[in-house]
Amino acid sequence: MKRVFLSFGVVVLFCVGLILFLWYVPSTWLGATAKPLPADPAYLDQTLSIDERVDDLLSYMTIEEKIGQLALVERNSLSSSQDISTYTLGGLLSGSGSKPVENTTTGWREMIDSYQTIAAESRLGIPLLYGTDAVHGHAHVEGEVVFPHQIGLGAGNNPTLVREIGAATARAIKQSGANWNYGPNLDLPQDVRWGRVYEAFSDDPARAADLGAAYIEGLQKTDEASNRIDVLATPKHFIGLGAMAWGTSKNKNFTIDQGVTMPDEKTLQDVYLPPFAAAIDAGALCVMVGLNTWGDQRTIFNKNLLTDTLKGELGFNGFVVSDWNGVYEGQPSTFVANIKAINAGVDMVMLPFDYHSFVREVRLAHRLGLISTKRIDDAVRRILRAKFALGLFDQDVTAVSAQDDRALARQAVHESLVLLKNDDVLPLAKSSKHIRVAGSAADNVGQQMGAWSIEWQGVDGNWLPGGTSILAGIKDKAGTQTRVEYDKTGVFTSTEKADVGIVVVGEKPYAEGWGDRGVPILGDEDRQAIANIRQSAEKVIIVVVAGRPLFMNSEIDMADAVVMAWLPGSEGQGVADVLFGISPLRGTLPLPWPRQLEQLPIKTDGTTADGTEVLYPRGFGLTYK
Ligand code: BGC
Numbered sequence: 001m002k003r004v005f006l007s008f009g010v011v012v013l014f015c016v017g018l019i020l021f022l023w024y025v026p027s028t029w030l031g032a033t034a035k036p037l038p039a040d041p042a043y044l045d046q047t048l049s050i051d052e053r054v055d056d057l058l059s060y061m062t063i064e065e066k067i068g069q070l071a072l073v074e075r076n077s078l079s080s081s082q083d084i085s086t087y088t089l090g091g092l093l094s095g096s097g098s099k100p101v102e103n104t105t106t107g108w109r110e111m112i113d114s115y116q117t118i119a120a121e122s123r124l125g126i127p128l129l130y131g132t133d134a135v136h137g138h139a140h141v142e143g144e145v146v147f148p149h150q151i152g153l154g155a156g157n158n159p160t161l162v163r164e165i166g167a168a169t170a171r172a173i174k175q176s177g178a179n180w181n182y183g184p185n186l187d188l189p190q191d192v193r194w195g196r197v198y199e200a201f202s203d204d205p206a207r208a209a210d211l212g213a214a215y216i217e218g219l220q221k222t223d224e225a226s227n228r229i230d231v232l233a234t235p236k237h238f239i240g241l242g243a244m245a246w247g248t249s250k251n252k253n254f255t256i257d258q259g260v261t262m263p264d265e266k267t268l269q270d271v272y273l274p275p276f277a278a279a280i281d282a283g284a285l286c287v288m289v290g291l292n293t294w295g296d297q298r299t300i301f302n303k304n305l306l307t308d309t310l311k312g313e314l315g316f317n318g319f320v321v322s323d324w325n326g327v328y329e330g331q332p333s334t335f336v337a338n339i340k341a342i343n344a345g346v347d348m349v350m351l352p353f354d355y356h357s358f359v360r361e362v363r364l365a366h367r368l369g370l371i372s373t374k375r376i377d378d379a380v381r382r383i384l385r386a387k388f389a390l391g392l393f394d395q396d397v398t399a400v401s402a403q404d405d406r407a408l409a410r411q412a413v414h415e416s417l418v419l420l421k422n423d424d425v426l427p428l429a430k431s432s433k434h435i436r437v438a439g440s441a442a443d444n445v446g447q448q449m450g451a452w453s454i455e456w457q458g459v460d461g462n463w464l465p466g467g468t469s470i471l472a473g474i475k476d477k478a479g480t481q482t483r484v485e486y487d488k489t490g491v492f493t494s495t496e497k498a499d500v501g502i503v504v505v506g507e508k509p510y511a512e513g514w515g516d517r518g519v520p521i522l523g524d525e526d527r528q529a530i531a532n533i534r535q536s537a538e539k540v541i542i543v544v545v546a547g548r549p550l551f552m553n554s555e556i557d558m559a560d561a562v563v564m565a566w567l568p569g570s571e572g573q574g575v576a577d578v579l580f581g582i583s584p585l586r587g588t589l590p591l592p593w594p595r596q597l598e599q600l601p602i603k604t605d606g607t608t609a610d611g612t613e614v615l616y617p618r619g620f621g622l623t624y625k
């Protein structure tokens with residue numbers, strides 16, 4: 001018996017020793033040699049095709065260098081900047097709100113250039129992808145123009161304008177030294193309780209497909225002479241986001257975000273796939289996988305969706321990136337999760353924290369034959385293809401011209417507003433002598449911008465350089481003949497009634513599951529401001545600054561006019577232009593506006609859960625006569 005125990009102990013010790021050995025030992029100790037690098041390797045030859053350059057570079061790479069390319073790390077998780085070169089990391093990102101101390105374009109440029117310098121010092125000098133969530137302009141950089149969030153662009157439904165916004169965003173990203181944007185968002189939101197409704201264009205797959213493709217064309221804007229793309233786009237989140245059921249979130253902090261996508265396979269194919277197909281046709285070289293679950297499986301581990309459908313059926317030859325910590329969320333073992341995700345078709349893992357363990361775990365999995373060399377080579381090939389397409393290996397990257405895009409953003413605001421109700425009060429008459437303004441969003445550029453601006457969850461107030469509040473816009477447009485009074489709460493001392501009261505109400509910024517709300521309504525402060533203004537003005541106009549339709553039937557009934565402004569960004573003047581009729585109104589609802597909670601979710605064909613009629617259907621929007 002004792003002998004059996006002893007032999008068992010020896011076997012266990014041997015196995016543990018072997019695993020530890022395979023875990024720590026570099027490939028070179030096991031006899032692997034790197035192919036020597038000639039003085040002028042072919043991959044630096046710009047006259048060769050991208051695939052020829054990729055093949056050549058791949059032929060010199062060790063397994064460690066290849067695995068390093070699969071790692072995407074948040075810059076604050078670097079134990080040392082030198083690790084960029086030691087591990088040949090594939091990419092870095094600024095998670096939303098992660099910015100240099102000097103939060104200016106120059107500050108970003110210096111930070112990212114310093115990382116690229118270290119990457120260039122590695123054996124093969126493979127440049128980094130540097131990603132950011134510039135989802136409505138490069139809005140994390142102080143003083144940058146902030147465009148309306150995508151839902152407003154969905155209301156405008158103007159692909160030409162969206163293409164220009166993509167190009168403007170690319171300019172800002174390039175100036176800051178980054179080369180990769182985590183957008184456009186192609187989710188199709190069907191439940192306004194979800195905290196990410198405003199990140200999407202529309203619940204209509206056709207609108208999302210058209211606008212998404214236009215945005216990618218603008219952002220990537222292939223240069224004909226060099227055949228290079230400008231900034232790498234990332235259509236997201238693959239697939240079925242927006243169709244999760246309330247109460248199914250796998251994240252204990254959230255209710256619907258990161259939940260279970262309900263539609264069946266046919267609906268997924270017919271409704272959710274087309275926007276991604278359009279994105280690929282428009283040249284997308286990267287797709288981000290969502291944090292949702294479909295059936296009993298997280299999408300991130302679904303080989304059928306990632307490999308067979310996306311890469312096979314749609315012919316996608318770019319790379320698949322996972323979402324923030326998405327591979328590990330709720331998983332008992334990071335080792336197993338890495339194997340499942342990479343084998344399912346994830347090419348680059350947004351870790352975003354522990355790259356040390358990632359490299360060792362994937363190397364161990366490879367040594368044990370759990371991830372094949374073929375799969376790793378395929379993933380690296382896809383990532384390198386994007387790097388070459390961006391021209392990152394080539395020295396003569398063209399300089400970016402500075403341009404003021406405020407006028408473009410203002411036009412986007414004009415086009416995004418939707419007029420829901422108008423009892424002959426808008427546009428504001430030039431003869432209005434007295435206007436009263438109130439509401440939490442009237443004088444708050446931070447609130448207008450919404451989240452993904454400076455900070456992940458957004459900022460409050462008017463402290464940012466550039467940009468105008470809606471109140472400033474109203475004062476500017478009203479002219480000298482009109483008295484404009486402002487009080488956030490709508491309380492004014494004089495008992496005399498104003499001709500018009502404008503109450504700018506809405507939601508405080510939120511991002512992702514932190515914006516999941518059981519019943520999205522106005523806050524007490526705003527409801528009170530509307531009631532107050534109703535007493536002190538002849539006519540009441542409500543302007544809603546929010547990321548989604550709200551349940552506010554009684555406030556709508558109480559008002560003479562209602563304008564949905566979504567999250568218009570830094571150019572509040574654009575809202576005033578429309579109120580005063582300087583710019584026409586042409587926006588239409590990009591998704592239905594529900595009348596009651598029981599209608600949720602509303603399918604993309606407009607069918608409500610309780611079979612009743614919504615308050616305003618998708619496509620609704622009044623115009624000025
Ligand atoms: C979001 C993505 C985003 C990523 C990087 C995640 O939490 O789901 O949409 O691109 O973070 O910031």
